[in-house]
Amino acid sequence: MTNSLPHNMDKRTVILKLEQDLVASHSAEVRNQLRTLIGQGARNVVLDFGQVRMVDSAGLGMIIAAHNSLKKVDGELAVTECSVEIIELFRSMRIHQHMRVEGAGIASV
DSSP, rough: OOOOEESSSSSSSSEEESOOOOHHHHHHHHHHHHHHHHTTOOOOOEOOOTTTTOOOOHHHHHHHHHHHHHHHTTTTTEEOOOOHHHHHHHHHHHGTTSSEEOOBBOOOO
């Protein structure tokens, strides 16, 4: 899998570092990896957007689906290292009201 690298903090917390933009051509791969991690017991997932410069509608849908899946098992999704543009996108879609969003010098939106 070339798009993301999981880093387990413990059995329930995982940081997933995305290495490509979260667009239609890559979001299915990330979705499958998140499903696997949640199935293995991950309850707190952090998506590291340090290398992500673009998120399209498929990527947004994947983020919302992951949030909903984690919420069903009393888990939590967070997105960190976001660029200013991605933070603005999340604000306009009100995603930041449902999960922790950090980046671009902003501790938490």
